[in-house]
Amino acid sequence: MFSRFKYTEYPKSIRKQMIERDKKNPEKGRKKKRSAAKIVLAVLLCLFVLLILLFCFLMLRSRRNIHPNEALNLNTDSIGVDDDTAPVVYDNGRIVEYKGERYEFNENIVSVALLGVDKENLGLDYGVVGTGGQADTIALALYDTSTGNIKVAVIPRDTMAEINTYDTAGGFLDIKEGQICLSYAYGDGRESSCENTIRSINRLMLGVPVDYYLAMDLDGIPALNDAVGGVTLTCLETYGRFTEGETVTLMGEDADAYVRDRDMSKLDSDSSRRARQKQYMESFIDKALSQIKKNFTLVTKLYNQAMNYTVTDISLDKVTYLASTAISKDVGVRDYVTVPGEYVQGEKLAEYHVDRTALFEMILSLYYTKL
Incomplete structure (x- = not known):
């Protein structure tokens, strides 16, 4: 699932610059890649630290401020079309009817995109857009502030998704289908890379919101x-x-x-x-x-x-005030799931194709409560 570094995995517009860069600095080009397991652990460790801090913050905020990027707009096109089980969506997805059941979006859930980046230090090499690394590990941590329960949804790096592409100067080019890990490469290796990856995650996850992001390198x-x-x-x-x-x-x-x-x-x-x-x-x-x-x-x-070792849009001032009730809460990871789909051999690289109907049903189980 985790491929080795290849120039061909990066946009054509930056390959030449990367090759020239590594000719001038061969030691940088030969740096050993970290294992997939280390990336996963780094992200999970940071997940726990972040969510404990985030919980302390959220306990002291009004509920209306929990979702800074709130923009639920559930897209169920093509779901259930073949067997007449298409869901009925109300209020942009806050209420959903599916297979005789009625569901309500859980407003208590806070979602954090967790990105494990295949670099020792976050950012660009020599200022070249596209050299900020790839998101080799992508996961959504879904935290229910009413119960303390955490669920983690893993998105395979090779998942085919819609990606905003940019030139080396940062100018928008087009929206293309590609491995979702590449979405991180189209940015500054820090904030704009995270934002571009969130954009692709939001499209992949049928429009459910992503509230925060955290990207982590491999030395933590x-x-x-x-x-x-x-x-x-x-x-x-x-x-x-x-x-x-x-x-x-x-x-x-x-x-x-x-x-x-x-x-x-x-x-x-x-x-x-x-x-x-x-x-x-x-x-x-x-x-x-x-x-x-x-x-x-x-x-x-x-x-x-x-x-x-990270870049995140959750700042320290958001966790200054700590509540003892946050620590006494039964916070814990209750479930790990993987976005459903299958691997196929693409023209050059492995591709993970998502089963949209199964994904929709997974989203119902993660984000919704049955009425």
Whole structure:
């Protein structure tokens, strides 16, 4: 799913500049790419830190201000056309009737687009638009402020979506279909790249709003791990420096190794690695919550650590006031889902084609409540 860096994955208009850049600076062109697993973990760690902070902020705001980018405009064209089950949409999607059921959009949900960028430092190389990297990991964190429940919807990087394209000077060219990971490349590698990716996500997700964004580079794992005093867990398997059944406190690069490394000689090595990632995330959340309850200033520390590796439109002033009720809330990730579809071999690269009807039904389950 995660392909290696290729000039051909970038817009034609910038390939020549990138090739010339790397000829002048060969070491930059040869920098080792981070693994997909590390990108995923970095995003998930930052997800937890961000959502704890965001919850504290939202608890003290009026409900009408929860959605800064509120613009629900559900687009159900082509859904159910073939079998006469087309949904009926009212008030731009706030009420939906589908297959004999009636649904209402959950106004308590706050959505955050989480982007794992395949670069060590966010931004452009040599000021060239298009060199800001790709969004190798894309996920939507859906946070229900009334319950504390978090659901994560993963969007495969190769998902085919409508993308706004721009020239190297930033001038708009056209809207084209392409892998959604490329939407990030058409921007400054920071804010405008995030905004362009959100634009593509919004179209893909049939018009449901995205309230905030957070993009993270790949160097934040050890720092966030150590900011909570390390993570203690019982090793699930024996490999490398770890022994099954042994209780360890992961510090620094050990945390990265525990969730990233795998035994390539084993057929099921990726599934066992995913189990370790899930275990680590749960342990990290427990440790962070326990530390925050003891010392609220850790929230600011975690925020500052995360901001060294991220760009987001959620500023520190939004989380200055902390409420004890936020920490006592049963905040937790309740579900992980993937946008439904299938991989096909494109003309040059793998393409993930979304099943729009299944996607619509997933959106109903994530964003709506049955009346």
